[in-house]
Amino acid sequence: MKEITRLLSALADPTRLRLLRLLHQQELCVCELMEAVQLPQYKVSRHLRELRRVGVVQATRSGRWMHYRISGAAARSPLHQDLLKLLDVHLRDFPEAKRDDTRLAKQLAGGRADRYACR
Numbered sequence: 001m002k003e004i005t006r007l008l009s010a011l012a013d014p015t016r017l018r019l020l021r022l023l024h025q026q027e028l029c030v031c032e033l034m035e036a037v038q039l040p041q042y043k044v045s046r047h048l049r050e051l052r053r054v055g056v057v058q059a060t061r062s063g064r065w066m067h068y069r070i071s072g073a074a075a076r077s078p079l080h081q082d083l084l085k086l087l088d089v090h091l092r093d094f095p096e097a098k099r100d101d102t103r104l105a106k107q108l109a110g111g112r113a114d115r116y117a118c119r
Contacts, residue, residue, distance in 0.1 A: 004079065006054050007054050007055075007056065007079070007080075010050050010053070011083070013047065013050075014096075015037060015039065015043070015047050016050065016051055018036075018037050018091075018096065018097065019033055019037065019044070019048065020057070020070075020087060021087045021088065021091050021092075021097060021100075022036055022037075022100060022101075023057060023068055023070055024070055024087065024088060026069075027067050027068065027069035028069075029062075029065040029066060029067050029068070030044055030045060030065070030066050030068070031065070032108070033068070035103055035104065035107045036101075036103050036104040036107070037100055038103070048068055052071075055073055056070065056074045056080060057069070057074070058070075070084070
């Protein structure tokens with residue numbers, strides 16, 4: 001019960017829901033997430049830290065970039081999978097989610113070499 005409460009508490013933030021929804025689609029670096037949700041690095045990193053704390057997201061470093069993805073444990077957890085499906089189904093039609101998707105697609109279309117480095 002404690003794990004579920006911690007997880008739901010961490011997800012009780014609109015920005016975290018947006019980030020988690022994007023990460024459920026693919027692994028992304030902080031810069032890509034910043035562009036998608038239009039928030040500064042420190043805010044995106046703070047939200048990602050909370051998602052890591054509850055075990056739903058994991059990070060790996062690649063040079064100067066930190067890449068985030070859904071954690072292996074979350075990918076195997078029925079609870080996490082149900083929540084991620086819920087996000088996909090119910091958030092994708094929100095205007096903010098559509099804007100996030102559009103900004104991310106535009107950035108990804110430019111290729112990794114064209115993107116700015118995470119600071």
